């Protein structure tokens with residue numbers, strides 16, 4: 001970077017003091033993470049709720065076959081640390097939602113989108129407005145990507161642009177593919193926006209929507225703005241309602257359940273392991289535990305208090321295990 005015209009040592013210093021949150025360490029998140037790490041942003045918070053599977057590796061390039069079964073946020077942090085040990089990684093294995101988004105994004109300077117659902121993005125949009133953090137949005141499917149940068153107070157927000165667009169349950173995970181080269185283009189644009197934001201040079205996609213279509217290699221730009229009637233960014237943001245005791249249970253692409261408590265916990269994993277050891281086989285890993293219950297059920301326990309439960313066939317069964325392993329959330 002330092003060899004580039006217009007990039008000074010002071011700029012490098014600024015990047016080293018910048019915290020970027022990347023939401024989703026999947027198809028978009030992987031190439032974005034590699035770039036952010038190589039460039040040398042000081043701190044990278046990696047937020048992802050899933051575990052690595054063999055089918056991910058073709059496009060989720062921060063992982064390798066040894067990572068299968070590990071939480072994606074943890075595996076990405078471990079691999080990227082080898083690439084640039086100067087960067088501080090902060091992996092958080094949660095499913096981002098209305099209840100935890102503000103907690104997850106506290107002390108972050110820039111949000112970079114690698115998500116795959118509008119539900120999660122709406123939560124991020126509100127948290128970005130509440131915390132006044134710029135949000136680099138990207139969505140990619142098949143050969144087509146949309147990108148824009150939302151800056152609270154200066155541009156419209158996700159709701160202004162997307163209205164009430166809903167997730168199509170048919171368009172999840174493996175059902176609709178996405179081109180790895182498209183993901184690389186889109187992630188490069190996102191990181192370029194993050195660089196401009198960090199260096200205070202004015203991002204290129206504020207009030208503009210960029211579309212990329214790699215089926216014919218076209219790049220288009222459209223002026224967009226704030227919707228006068230947007231109920232999300234026209235009103236002062238309310239404090240997020242905390243429903244601290246509510247668990248959020250999500251079925252994942254990996255046919256497992258993610259269970260997140262209503263707030264980010266700081267579990268003492270050693271104490272949890274000691275408690276469970278009498279009854280179950282417990283594997284202690286670097287920043288998480290794996291609890292094997294019989295031959296069928298495998299539970300990954302993360303320090304933020306969320307669990308990935310594989311091998312149960314209902315949300316109720318997964319929730320029951322949460323209460324057994326984490327106990328009451330206070």
Ligand SMILES: [Zn+2]
Pocket residue numbers: 156157158159160161226227230231232233234
């Ligand atoms: Zn809005």
